[in-house]
Amino acid sequence: MEYSARNQLKGKVTGVELGAVMANIKIEVEDPNTITAVITKESAERLGLAEGDDVVALIKSTEVIVGK
Amino acid sequence: MEYSARNQLKGKVTGVELGAVMANIKIEVEDPNTITAVITKESAERLGLAEGDDVVALIKSTEVIVGK
Amino acid sequence: MEYSARNQLKGKVTGVELGAVMANIKIEVEDPNTITAVITKESAERLGLAEGDDVVALIKSTEVIVGK
Amino acid sequence: MEYSARNQLKGKVTGVELGAVMANIKIEVEDPNTITAVITKESAERLGLAEGDDVVALIKSTEVIVGK
Amino acid sequence: MEYSARNQLKGKVTGVELGAVMANIKIEVEDPNTITAVITKESAERLGLAEGDDVVALIKSTEVIVGK
Amino acid sequence: MEYSARNQLKGKVTGVELGAVMANIKIEVEDPNTITAVITKESAERLGLAEGDDVVALIKSTEVIVGK
Structure with a gap:
């Protein structure tokens, strides 16, 4: 299956922090950039997210703000 | 001013397409990755976004989906 | 690949309307419910979205508002 | 009052899990579909969300990703 | 019906601009602040949005970025 | 740096509540309005958010729902 969301950044999980309801996932997409995802x-x-996992960060284009 | 949004990817504008209400902006964040932003x-x-502009793509961590 | 987004509703495309930058997609997920997606x-x-296509509407749980 | 958000799915609360800041709400919109909302x-x-409550899941159309 | 979205700002429509798929709505919430909504x-x-309408801008708290 | 997000409401922090992963921030943007941000x-x-801080609530226009 292919998704409409254009932005798919490949990376590796470098951190998983679990709360009661939410979790904070660190994804190193390319040195030195790290994406934080809250799921x-x-x-x-x-x-089963764990450090070292190969993952994709999927981001819908309407969610991106541009700064200049 | 500093913003709470963790994900700030630096890149260069490689395309600007204007519609009546929305605009589609292409940002090359690092070869071969391109971020699409709809603003x-x-x-x-x-x-004044134009090709060649140095920009930042700002993405709140709650907007990121993780695929594995 | 499996995604963190919990909400995946299966449906059929019943309408595609293209603008200059955005498109409005109607997805009948189950009679009488129709999901509207703007991509x-x-x-x-x-x-290649067209009427009759079998698709999935993917929605991150942080995007859902609850009314009671 | 009527809202611009097109997607309004009626359902019944089947689970409420409270964390320190966030809460995970399960809404059965139609067997076998369950919507997860994080509020x-x-x-x-x-x-006063509790199991058995009749609720509506409200989702803005720009938040929906389409998979095919 | 009451909604989980905490942020409900009352205002008056001061502009409506229609595109093919999207519309840009200006809402003066309190002089000199104007909220832009794209729906x-x-x-x-x-x-039936028109200038002078009394409306509410509804914003889920997970969508707000904080700058300091 | 200037951002594409149109909605920038100035206010003062009136509450900070920390969970394990998320935090709930109250921002009084103008009496009697309070914006809740979850970051x-x-x-x-x-x-270093604390009560009394002058902050800005930044909201992308695609995230705003209009009620009438």
């Missing part, structure tokens, strides 16, 4: 704890557990 | 036409014009 | 025109064209 | 704990408490 | 053209037409 | 705890700490 539900249940999704983090369902995907 | 209002008025913001694209207010910032 | 970029380029994504609509890349996916 | 603030204070909103969950203000609405 | 689908069909929602703008369904609500 | 990551790490961003709240990085910005």
Whole structure:
């Protein structure tokens, strides 16, 4: 299946921090850039996210703000 | 001023397409990755976005989906 | 690949309306519910969305507002 | 009052999980589909969300990703 | 019906600009602040938005970025 | 640096509540309006948000729902 979301950045998980409801995931997309994703704890557990995992950060284009 | 949004990717504008209300901005953040941002036409014009501009793509961490 | 976004509603495309930059996609997820998705025109064209297509509407849980 | 958000799915709350700041709400919109909504704990408490409540999941069309 | 979205700013419509798919709505929430909302053209037409209308801008708290 | 996000409301922090992963920030933008922002705890700490701080609430126009 292919998704309409244009922005798909490949990276590696470098940190997983679980809260009661949410989880903070660090994804190194390319040195020195790190993407922070906040997802539900249940999704983090369902995907079994752990350091070293190869993942994709998916971002819809309407969510991107441009600064100049 | 510093913003809470963690994800700030530096890049260069490689395309600006204006519609009646919205605008599609292409930002090459690092070869071969391109970020697509959809913003209002008025913001694209207010910032004077043009090919070659150095810009930042700002993305709130709650907007990022993780795929594995 | 599996995604963190929990909400994945299966449906059928019942309408595609293209603007200059954006596209309005109607997805019948289950009679009588219709989901409206606004995506970029380029994504609509890349996916070749047309009436009758079987698709999935993917929605991150942080984007859902609850009314009672 | 009527809202611009097009997507309004009626359902019943089947789960409420409170964290320190956020809350995870499960809404059965139609068997077998369940919508997960993450809202603030204070909103969950203000609405008094509990299992069995009839609710509406409200989703803006720009937040929907299409997969095909 | 009451919604989980905490941020509900009352204002008056001061501008409506229709594109093919999207619409840009200006809402003066309190002099000198103006909120810009981008919604689908069909929602703008369904609500019959016009200058002078009393409206509410509804914003989920997860969508707000803080700058300091 | 200037950002494409049109909606920038000035206010004062009136509450900071930290969870394990997320933080709930109250911003009084103008009596009697209060904006609630949910950001990551790490961003709240990085910005050193505390009651009395002068801040800006930044909201992309595609995130605003209009009620009439």
